[in-house]
Amino acid sequence: MRTRKRIPTHPGGILKRQYMEPLSLTVSELAGTLGISRKTLSKIVNERGDVTPDMALRLSRAFSTTPELWINLQRNYDLWEASHKSNDWKLIEAIAC
């Protein structure tokens, strides 16, 4: 596995800087558009909440992107986190084949 040196950008950061700020979108407005609570969006934007598959679909509608864009960002983030949280998985031996 190619290991990134630094933690991948959280989808919330991208959402904030690349999508909301350029359009001067407020958290309240976007939350309303997405049909979710301010709290949930605030957590994501501040990188304390994950982009779930359902949220990826909602974001894809609002910003005319693919849901994969969001889910992939989240996936990379999750994978990096999981690989650094514990080293147990590194001890697993490849199965001879």
Add this chain to the structure above:
Amino acid sequence: MRTRKRIPTHPGGILKRQYMEPLSLTVSELAGTLGISRKTLSKIVNERGDVTPDMALRLSRAFSTTPELWINLQRNYDLWEASHKSNDWKLIEAIAC
């Protein structure tokens, strides 16, 4: 979004048919190798459990694959499920830009 007609293959099905069966690996053996319980692996193999990021890392070690292989299969499955569980997200309007 490109919508698949049928539900994407669950990672458990791939694991079972493409990796375990060719090597005559039993659930018990593989669970031991992966350092997880029989129950957890059984659920995944029978498509009643999800491949978490940690599990993707473990599987990647055991079968010398990338963790992305497993996480992507799971992601596609999750996305399909989320998009069919509710239609709320389809009502969201694109933000003018």
Add this chain to the structure above:
DNA sequence: ACATATGTAACCCTAAGGGTTACATTATAG
């Protein structure tokens, strides 16, 4: 100064991952 936006705490509910033990069932080897 006033209205808006924001982060977040408190609290509630639900779902899901993962572990262990135990047991009935199925398969397989002898």
Add this chain to the structure above:
DNA sequence: CTATAATGTAACCCTTAGGGTTACATATGT
């Protein structure tokens, strides 16, 4: 046919996490 191994899964426990609402103190901007 019988003994052993493998399996699925139920029951039970614990922990984490998503998401909602309400409320409030703190910005920010007009």
